[in-house]
Amino acid sequence: MAYTTSQPQPGGFLSRLGFGGAARKKPAAAAEEMKRVQFTSPVLPYLFLFPQLAVIFIFFYWPSVQALSSSFYIEDPFGFGSTFVGMSNYTDALFSAEYQSIALFTAAFTIIVTFLSLSIGLLLAVKADRIIKGSSTYKTLLIAVYAIAAPVSGLIGMMFFDQHIGPFVKMMSYLGWNMQVGLNYYDTAFAMIVVAVWKQIPYNFIFFLSGLQNVPVSVREAAMIDCRSGFRRFWTVVLPLLAPTAFFLLTINVTYSLFDTFGLIDVMVKDKPANNPITLVYKVYNDGFRGNDLGGSSAQSVILMIVVFVLTIFQFRYIERRVHYN
Amino acid sequence: MIKKLSMAAMAVAMSATSSLAATNITWWHGMGGRNGEVINEVSQKFNAAQTACALTPISKGTYEEALASGIAAFRSGEQPNILQVFDAGAATIINAKGATVAAEDLINNAGYKFDRNAFIEGVRYFYADPAGKFIGMPFNSSAPIMYINTQAFEKAGVAVPKTWEEFEAAAPKLKEAGYIAMTASQLTWQFTENFFSRQNIQFANNNNGYDSVVDTKMNLTDKNLVMMFEKLKAWSDAGYYRYYGAGWNDNQKPFEEGKVAMWIGSSGSFGGLQKTATMPFSADFLPYWKGIQGAGTNTFIGGAALFAMAGKPDAENKCVADFFQFLTSPEIQKFYHQATGYVAITEAAYELAKKEGYYEKQPVAEVGIKTLMLPSGEWSKGYRLGFYPQIRSVMEREYNKIFAGETTVQKAFETIEKEGNDLLARFAKTAG
Numbered sequence: 001m002a003y004t005t006s007q008p009q010p011g012g013f014l015s016r017l018g019f020g021g022a023a024r025k026k027p028a029a030a031a032e033e034m035k036r037v038q039f040t041s042p043v044l045p046y047l048f049l050f051p052q053l054a055v056i057f058i059f060f061y062w063p064s065v066q067a068l069s070s071s072f073y074i075e076d077p078f079g080f081g082s083t084f085v086g087m088s089n090y091t092d093a094l095f096s097a098e099y100q101s102i103a104l105f106t107a108a109f110t111i112i113v114t115f116l117s118l119s120i121g122l123l124l125a126v127k128a129d130r131i132i133k134g135s136s137t138y139k140t141l142l143i144a145v146y147a148i149a150a151p152v153s154g155l156i157g158m159m160f161f162d163q164h165i166g167p168f169v170k171m172m173s174y175l176g177w178n179m180q181v182g183l184n185y186y187d188t189a190f191a192m193i194v195v196a197v198w199k200q201i202p203y204n205f206i207f208f209l210s211g212l213q214n215v216p217v218s219v220r221e222a223a224m225i226d227c228r229s230g231f232r233r234f235w236t237v238v239l240p241l242l243a244p245t246a247f248f249l250l251t252i253n254v255t256y257s258l259f260d261t262f263g264l265i266d267v268m269v270k271d272k273p274a275n276n277p278i279t280l281v282y283k284v285y286n287d288g289f290r291g292n293d294l295g296g297s298s299a300q301s302v303i304l305m306i307v308v309f310v311l312t313i314f315q316f317r318y319i320e321r322r323v324h325y326n
Numbered sequence: 327m328i329k330k331l332s333m334a335a336m337a338v339a340m341s342a343t344s345s346l347a348a349t350n351i352t353w354w355h356g357m358g359g360r361n362g363e364v365i366n367e368v369s370q371k372f373n374a375a376q377t378a379c380a381l382t383p384i385s386k387g388t389y390e391e392a393l394a395s396g397i398a399a400f401r402s403g404e405q406p407n408i409l410q411v412f413d414a415g416a417a418t419i420i421n422a423k424g425a426t427v428a429a430e431d432l433i434n435n436a437g438y439k440f441d442r443n444a445f446i447e448g449v450r451y452f453y454a455d456p457a458g459k460f461i462g463m464p465f466n467s468s469a470p471i472m473y474i475n476t477q478a479f480e481k482a483g484v485a486v487p488k489t490w491e492e493f494e495a496a497a498p499k500l501k502e503a504g505y506i507a508m509t510a511s512q513l514t515w516q517f518t519e520n521f522f523s524r525q526n527i528q529f530a531n532n533n534n535g536y537d538s539v540v541d542t543k544m545n546l547t548d549k550n551l552v553m554m555f556e557k558l559k560a561w562s563d564a565g566y567y568r569y570y571g572a573g574w575n576d577n578q579k580p581f582e583e584g585k586v587a588m589w590i591g592s593s594g595s596f597g598g599l600q601k602t603a604t605m606p607f608s609a610d611f612l613p614y615w616k617g618i619q620g621a622g623t624n625t626f627i628g629g630a631a632l633f634a635m636a637g638k639p640d641a642e643n644k645c646v647a648d649f650f651q652f653l654t655s656p657e658i659q660k661f662y663h664q665a666t667g668y669v670a671i672t673e674a675a676y677e678l679a680k681k682e683g684y685y686e687k688q689p690v691a692e693v694g695i696k697t698l699m700l701p702s703g704e705w706s707k708g709y710r711l712g713f714y715p716q717i718r719s720v721m722e723r724e725y726n727k728i729f730a731g732e733t734t735v736q737k738a739f740e741t742i743e744k745e746g747n748d749l750l751a752r753f754a755k756t757a758g
Contacts (some may be wrong), residue, residue: 076756077397078422083755092752098723098745163570164579182571184730271388274572274722275730290390291716292397292418293752 064305071299077292089299099283099300106279109193110257116197118246118253121204126234128205129212139209146202150260154267157195161187161268182269188276192268196261203256204249211245212238243323251315258308280304348380351645354399355385355410356392356630360597361466364665371661372652379645389630390715393418396635400425405635407646410465412630414714416453419633420461421539421712421757426633427643428455429463429650436647444654448624448698449671451707453631456536462631463650466668468594469625469697470516470612473690477605478505478587486588489616490557497566500587507566510590511577513558513725514718515628516612517590518546519709521554524614525621526703535710539754542711546743547736550618555728555735562729569729572722592628593694597667609690611697624700626708629668660684669694712753717746 039045071089075082093099128138148156160168161181169179181191215238223237239246262281269276273286284304288297357365362385369383386392389412396409411419419425433440442450442458448469453462474486482503487493497507510516522529529535530544561567568586570576581589584605590612591599599607614621632653634646652658659675662668664684670676676695679685685692711717724738733741 074752074755076422077418078425079401080422080424081757085755163576164583180571182573182576183569183726270573270575271390272572272722273719275724275726275732286719287716289394291713291719292393292415293713293716296752 067298067301067305070294071302072295074293074295077294082295085295089295090303093296093300093303102278102280102283105189105277106258109189109196109261109277109279110254112193113196113200113257113261114250114253116193117200118204118249120197121201121249122208122246124201124205125208125212128209142205143202145198146206148199150199150263151267153195153199154264157191157198157264158268158270160195161191182274182276185275185277188268192261192265192277195264195268196257199264200253200256204253207245207249208242211242215241240324244325247315247320247323250319251312254311254315255308280307348378349641349645350380350382351407351642351649353381353383353408353410353632353649354392354396354406355383356387356389356412357410357466358385358387361666364662367665368653368658368662371658372649375652376648379648381645381649389415400635400637403637405637407635407638407642408649409633409635410630411462411633413452413628413708414718416462416631417535417539417710417712417714417753420453420455420710421753425636426461427636428459428461429632429634430460432634432643433647433650436644436651438647438651444672444674446669446671446673446676446695446699447702448700448706449627452626456533462633463653464627464629464671465632465653466594466629466662466666467627467671467698468592468629468668469627469694470520470590471593471693471697472610472612473581473589473591473595473599474608474610475505475581475584475587475589475605476608477584478503481505482587486610487613488611490554490613491616493613494557494561497561497564501565503587505587506568506580506585508561508588508590509568509570509577509580509586511574511592511595512572513569514721517554517558518551518721520612520625521551522548523625523703523706523708524612524623525550525618526623526705527551527618528705529709530711534705534708535712535750536707539712539750539757542750542754543747544711544717544743544750546739546746550615552735552739554615555725555739559728559735569725572726593691593697594629594666594668596690596694607690609693611693611700620703622700623703623706625697626706627669627671627698663691667691669698711750712756713749716749717742720745720749 073082172179179187181188223233284300287293365383369381386395393415399405430440449464482499484496484499500507532538532542535542580586582602656674656678659670660679663670727733
């Protein structure tokens with residue numbers, strides 16, 4: 001694919017070796033010439049960009065603008081009548097005790113699921129990395145869970161925690177815990193977190209494992225000479241080298257807990273949330289698609305968009321600074 | 327999903343072959359499993375019975391998904407001819423004037439004579455306007471009924487209760503015999519909406535919401551309703567009643583396993599229960615409070631109705647009218663009633679099934695119809711309340727809290743009434 005080059009490094013490197021822009025015609029600079037090709041028409045680059053831009057416009061900007069505009073109205077779902085209500089969809093949501101408790105649960109859920117799935121994923125990756133015999137069996141077994149679709153994992157989780165037939169519930173009843181998923185808020189929350197974490201561990205495992213295998217053997221050996229404590233070596237040498245992977249996974253896991261757990265929650269609450277915990281995304285769906293309250297649901301989705309926006313800025317400004325890409 | 331797609335494809339292929347000159351009409355519904363198959367069979371029967379119209383049924387998932395798809399399609403001008411809308415969504419579609427053509431007008435315009443009195447009592451008002459004109463065509467209709475584990479009652483040596491007073495007296499004996507006396511599957515429907523119908527108490531002002539959306543308020547702190555739930559809570563504490571959460575099946579399952587003496591479910595559960603119940607069972611009316619003046623009236627229909635969407639050419643509307651006419655014919659009603667367990671909605675279909683001796687073989691199948699045919703009262707016709715699916719969600723949340731001991735019955739109903747009335751006020755603005 002032809003593209004303009006403005007990459008300083010190879011250019012600088014080549015010119016230092018004597019292949020300047022002027023040397024373009026020399027046969028030895030054939031590769032360089034390839035990179036220097038310009039678009040013949042100024043329209044062409046936009047033409048190449050068009051499919052991507054169209055996708056972003058149709059699937060992101062357009063719906064966002066629609067959501068933003070309908071969030072200021074209370075609207076008949078069929079589109080016959082609507083009342084302009086200013087910010088009241090936002091204030092109704094933000095000041096409702098129910099919305100606040102859902103937001104609180106969403107935050108707690110996101111933090112717990114992200115923390116647990118990252119740390120367990122890392123632990124398993126470190127352990128699997130050290131194994132020499134039968135390592136591929138372990139790895140396959142650990143990764144296999146990732147192939148399960150979210151609703152299916154929700155279904156498995158639901159059966160595991162079912163009030164009547166759930167093996168986990170039966171096990172816990174011997175220990176005196178009368179677990180009632182679907183009736184008791186905390187029991188349902190517990191079950192949701194377990195299933196959400198279980199589903200996400202393999203993903204983190206794969207990335208951490210490949211990250212660990214990218215740590216050069218020479219570095220590890222040098223560290224081995226300097227320090228005897230395995231934990232300290234991991235903490236001071238390996239972990240910093242894993243930081244780019246960990247940062248990437250942090251972003252992915254936060255998004256996962258916020259959004260991708262939707263199917264799982266839907267299955268686990270059997271589309272009747274009652275007093276069971278749900279996340280903000282599920283609330284948007286519940287009000288918009290089941291309750292047909294388009295205005296209220298739009299306002300909630302705009303709030304969610306702002307939250308994600310702020311979270312992304314925070315992650316890239318304050319956490320990524322501490323990450324060193326080598 | 328694949329099954330759904332292939333079924334839709336099959337239906338399309340079928341209609342394509344049978345309809346060279348025929349007018350094509352589509353029907354979006356929210357039924358799955360056996361009930362979805364029966365819809366395809368009904369459509370095939372219609373297509374085979376005449377040549378002018380070709381009907382294609384398409385499953386859109388659940389009730390809620392069907393309504394959401396119908397709304398989205400209407401807004402982009404791609405609406406189907408017929409949309410199935412469930413009971414809680416009735417206010418949404420009926421208040422959107424211009425979204426539908428009233429079933430009664432449609433049928434009269436097509437040259438048929440629409441007869442409201444052909445329908446059984448409990449079916450007539452729920453999908454009709456305040457004057458009684460049918461907006462939606464009742465389709466799959468069910469009533470809350472009480473299923474009975476006959477062995478449990480024999481073992482305990484008590485009679486099946488007709489009233490809650492009798493239940494209260496029988497419950498300790500049922501418990502002694504080793505049974506949970508009662509479970510119930512959808513408290514919002516059976517013990518709230520139909521509580522008002524069965525005891526003939528006003529549910530909301532503005533004629534239970536039928537007359538207007540403006541300033542409609544619910545009567546959820548009614549002392550009788552609060553009493554009912556205080557009793558339920560007391561029964562739950564005493565071990566007579568067990569609440570397994572808002573999920574339908576969680577409450578049905580212990581009954582199927584024979585652990586429960588009576589289960590309040592839907593007349594439409596009958597078909598499934600025949601396969602899953604591990605013990606002999608029968609059924610009877612939903613009990614009522616004898617102590618409440620005027621109680622014992624009929625319940626209104628649950629389930630769903632078919633709505634003819636607006637904005638379609640006359641030829642297609644004529645076909646929809648033909649289909650509605652076909653659907654309410656006694657033979658088809660009887661077929662649908664027997665294939666699914668939903669009640670027959672016309673007197674003629676009921677008489678036909680009775681004449682054949684169907685209810686002698688299947689007495690349980692008659693209980694739903696008989697419930698709907700009980701004498702009606704001023705407030706037994708049901709309700710018309712906007713954003714009702716969300717109001718139900720609020721109820722489900724608070725009911726869970728009641729049985730988890732996190733709130734009192736009085737407080738729970740105050741919360742539901744407040745949040746519910748706020749939702750109704752919001753809904754009134756959608757019409758603005």
